[in-house]
Amino acid sequence: MFNPSQSEFSSNQSIFNSSQSEFLSKLSNIPQPGSGAFTVAQAAGDHTDLAMVGLGAGKSQIEAGNVRFVAMVGSKKVPGYENAPTMKDLGYDVSWESTQILIGPPRMPREVVDRLVKAFESASNEPEYKKFVIERNAVPCYLPPDKAVPFFDEQRKVVHAIMNRAGILKEKPTAPKSE
Numbered sequence: 641m642f643n644p645s646q647s648e649f650s651s652n653q654s655i656f657n658s659s660q661s662e663f664l665s666k667l668s669n670i671p672q673p674g675s676g677a678f679t680v681a682q683a684a685g686d687h688t689d690l691a692m693v694g695l696g697a698g699k700s701q702i703e704a705g706n707v708r709f710v711a712m713v714g715s716k717k718v719p720g721y722e723n724a725p726t727m728k729d730l731g732y733d734v735s736w737e738s739t740q741i742l743i744g745p746p747r748m749p750r751e752v753v754d755r756l757v758k759a760f761e762s763a764s765n766e767p768e769y770k771k772f773v774i775e776r777n778a779v780p781c782y783l784p785p786d787k788a789v790p791f792f793d794e795q796r797k798v799v800h801a802i803m804n805r806a807g808i809l810k811e812k813p814t815a816p817k818s819e
Contacts, residue, residue, distance in 0.1 A: 675697060676693035676694055676696075676697025676698065679691045679692070679693045679697070680693055680697055680698050680701050680707065683698075683701075683707045684701050684706040684707050690710065691707070692713065694738065694777070695718055695721075695777040695778075696776065696777040696778075699777055709721060709724050710724075711724065711725050711726060711727050711729070711730055712724055712725070712726045712727070713726070713727055713734060713735065713736050714726065714735060714736060714737050714738065714779070715728065715735045715737065716737075716779045716781070717779075718777070718778075718779055719774045719779070720774070735798075736795075736798065737791075737795065738778075739795075741788070742756075742760065744756070757784060757785060760782070761782055761784060764780065764782035765782070
């Protein structure tokens with residue numbers, strides 16, 4: 641039977657993952673340097689009870705049967721792994737979305753930004769793009785700037801709580817400012 645207080649957890653993002661929930665914070669954390677490959681090796685070699693990595697780092701070992709897919713940390717199901725539960729499905733209030741953003745110089749003209757936003761939004765709906773993203777073990781998702789800001793405001797709350805639990809928060813959490 642699994643007992644969190646007697647179990648070890650491996651991650652290359654130890655501060656964020658081990659302090660993100662009451663469940664994970666009960667595990668003995670084995671921080672790993674570098675990429676997810678170190679973490680995957682810990683789990684595949686039976687040196688840790690649980691490991692948290694990006695799907696791209698663990699996919700080949702999952703498919704080879706060397707590690708077992710236990711749960712997703714994000715809220716969206718990953719194509720090809722729709723039967724894998726999320727942490728929320730398992731009753732744990734843990735969710736973290738991995739994101740990539742496009743940025744430009746601070747003085748980029750508004751008309752250029754608007755053209756780029758339209759172009760990326762259009763491209764993100766193309767079947768070829770969605771296939772490309774899925775083949776790289778990610779979930780296709782496009783957020784326009786007006787929806788991205790509220791999304792990141794919510795992620796900011798999660799990060800503040802994590803940093804506070806880890807004892808590294810240097811400021812009091814504040815409500816995001818509206819612009």
